[in-house]
Structures are given as C-alpha cells and as structure tokens.
Amino acid sequence: MTKEHRELAAALTLAAQRTATDAVMVHGAIADKLGLHVTDLRCLNLLRLDGPATAGELAQRTGLTTGAITRMIDRLLKAGYVRREHDELDRRRVIVTAIPERIDEIAPHYEVLAREFGKVMNDYTDEQMRVLLDVFQRLHETSVHVTALLRDPAR
16 A cells, blocks of 8 residues: 555545534534434434334434434324324334325435535536445445444454
C-alpha cells in the first residue's frame, strides 16, 4: 500500500464520518419540522424501504429495546403515520405498516436535499456514478455487518 493510498483512505474515512454526522443533522432538522423524533423518522424510512414489520423486527433492525419501539410505534400511530394490523396467518402477530399517504407528506421536506444532491451528481460521469453506487452499496453492507458484530452479546 502506497503512502498516497493510505492518505486517501484516511481522508475518505474522515469524509464518511462527516457525512454520517451531516445525515443525522439533516434528518434531525426534518424530524423537528414534522414534530417527530429522529428515530421515528428513521423507523418510517425502514418501513418505507423494507415494508411492514413486527415491533420485534423493528427493534432488531434499529437496536432499540422493545419498550422503546412500543413507545415509538405509539407516537407514530398517534401522529397517523402507521397502523397496526393483525397478521392474517397468525393473529397473535401484530404488523406495523406505514401509511403511504402520510409518508408522501414527508417527501416535500426532502426536496431541497434531493435537488442539491442532484446538482452534485450532475458533475459525475455515468461510470463515476457506478463506482459511487458500488461504494455506497458496499458501505451499507459493511455497516449492517458491523452493527451486527457490535450488538453480538458474545463480543
């Protein structure tokens, strides 16, 4: 590994840390505008991306306790963003589902971010964007893996 490679890797690590912090700040500002907790907003995004889930599944995905998840679901129910439904195959299971119309109401708050992000992406070629997409997909997989390692009680 060359000196330049090590320096670039260190700079990319710092950039990734800054980006993660920036994302928390942006999502926090949007959550404030919506009268939600940032974890509520992130949970809604999980439901939007991955589909309906049980409280236990949400607790596992977020790392929150089942008590914290229950309180969050109650807040989201009260605000009208989700509904609870009994699983048709197992009536004991309760599924939490995001209400699409309410999720659509959140989208305008992200329009400025999407517009500014689009401006940045316009500076890259298709090939460069494919590389960036690969990086982001691999970093996501790494984050999921590291999160599982950190939550492993045997560690």
